[in-house]
Amino acid sequence: MTAIPLGVPRRLVEFTIDGQEARVPEGSTVLDGCRAAGKDVPTLCQGDTLTPKNACRVCVVEVEGSRTLVPACSRRAEPGMEVRTDTERARHSRKIVLELLASSVDLSTTPMVAEWIKEYDAKPDRFGPAAARLNEEPKIDNDLYVRDYDKCILCYKCVDACGDQWQNTFAISVAGRGFDARIAVEHDAPLTDSACVYCGNCIEVCPTGALSFKSEYDRRAAGNWDESAQKQTTTVCAYCGVGCNLTLHVQDNEIVKVTSPHDNPVTHGNLCIKGRFGYQHVQNRG
Numbered sequence: 001m002t003a004i005p006l007g008v009p010r011r012l013v014e015f016t017i018d019g020q021e022a023r024v025p026e027g028s029t030v031l032d033g034c035r036a037a038g039k040d041v042p043t044l045c046q047g048d049t050l051t052p053k054n055a056c057r058v059c060v061v062e063v064e065g066s067r068t069l070v071p072a073c074s075r076r077a078e079p080g081m082e083v084r085t086d087t088e089r090a091r092h093s094r095k096i097v098l099e100l101l102a103s104s105v106d107l108s109t110t111p112m113v114a115e116w117i118k119e120y121d122a123k124p125d126r127f128g129p130a131a132a133r134l135n136e137e138p139k140i141d142n143d144l145y146v147r148d149y150d151k152c153i154l155c156y157k158c159v160d161a162c163g164d165q166w167q168n169t170f171a172i173s174v175a176g177r178g179f180d181a182r183i184a185v186e187h188d189a190p191l192t193d194s195a196c197v198y199c200g201n202c203i204e205v206c207p208t209g210a211l212s213f214k215s216e217y218d219r220r221a222a223g224n225w226d227e228s229a230q231k232q233t234t235t236v237c238a239y240c241g242v243g244c245n246l247t248l249h250v251q252d253n254e255i256v257k258v259t260s261p262h263d264n265p266v267t268h269g270n271l272c273i274k275g276r277f278g279y280q281h282v283q284n285r286g
């Protein structure tokens with residue numbers, strides 16, 4: 001009989017969240033526990049397929065005995081920990097983070113941010129019109145995707161997805177420091193002159209729409225992007241034998257973008273250029 005190797009069972013860690021008992025498998029984060037307990041802890045730089053970067057700090061919670069607020073997305077749950085998600089201190093910190101981000105970045109295509117701004121009573125306008133903005137036109141230098149760094153919160157997710165966490169192409173990185181820090185390819189060149197292989201794995205993880213499919217960008221510009229009218233169908237890519245899963249987003253009987261399920265144990269949401277962008281033959285049959 002062939003033995004099927006199973007993962008080593010993980011011990012459960014017991015701790016409390018807002019006074020309620022929580023149990024998560026060893027190695028889980030405080031955020032995993034909060035989500036399992038139905039707590040609404042906002043996140044921006046956290047990615048379910050990426051190592052936490054602790055870049056945005058919108059997920060902070062209070063932990064008994066900890067001098068500072070703790071980023072829930074990266075702190076591992078420990079036995080006996082007492083976590084509080086909704087204290088005045090945590091809420092105040094989230095509010096300031098949202099105000100700083102929303103005053104300096106265009107968050108109009110970031111899911112949930114409008115709700116969080118309301119919930120935390122954040123007032124991004126209080127920094128006035130002189131708040132530091134990039135105010136840069138979107139970079140449209142290829143047919144596949146658009147880079148609109150006016151929407152970039154410098155979360156580093158795209159850098160990690162393009163680099164050693166997934167794609168290993170290292171086409172994009174953070175250039176400059178301080179206020180001049182920005183995501184760029186080498187020498188800030190057009191994407192077409194860079195090492196980019198157009199896998200689109202950076203778009204898959206970008207939380208704000210700073211990186212977006214050209215098809216989505218064009219439809220948004222034409223006022224014709226309607227997620228409520230889109231149907232998603234997950235299928236298998238037919239280009240090669242790897243068998244990646246593709247999720248086709250269809251609007252008006254047209255594929256408008258292709259993503260990939262993050263819980264797929266082989267691809268973890270990543271694709272290559274063919275699976276991600278090579279769908280035109282499906283809709284150009286004439």
Ligand code: SF4
Pocket residue numbers: 161162167169170171172195196197198199200201202203
């Ligand atoms: S499309 Fe792929 S290779 Fe190009 S920048 Fe994005 S992750 Fe890197």
Ligand code: SF4
Pocket residue numbers: 151152153154155156157158159183202205206207208209210211
């Ligand atoms: S382009 Fe998107 S993924 Fe990359 S750092 Fe900016 S917000 Fe994050």
Ligand code: FES
Pocket residue numbers: 042043044045046053054055056057058059060071072073074
């Ligand atoms: S989501 Fe935790 S630091 Fe950004």
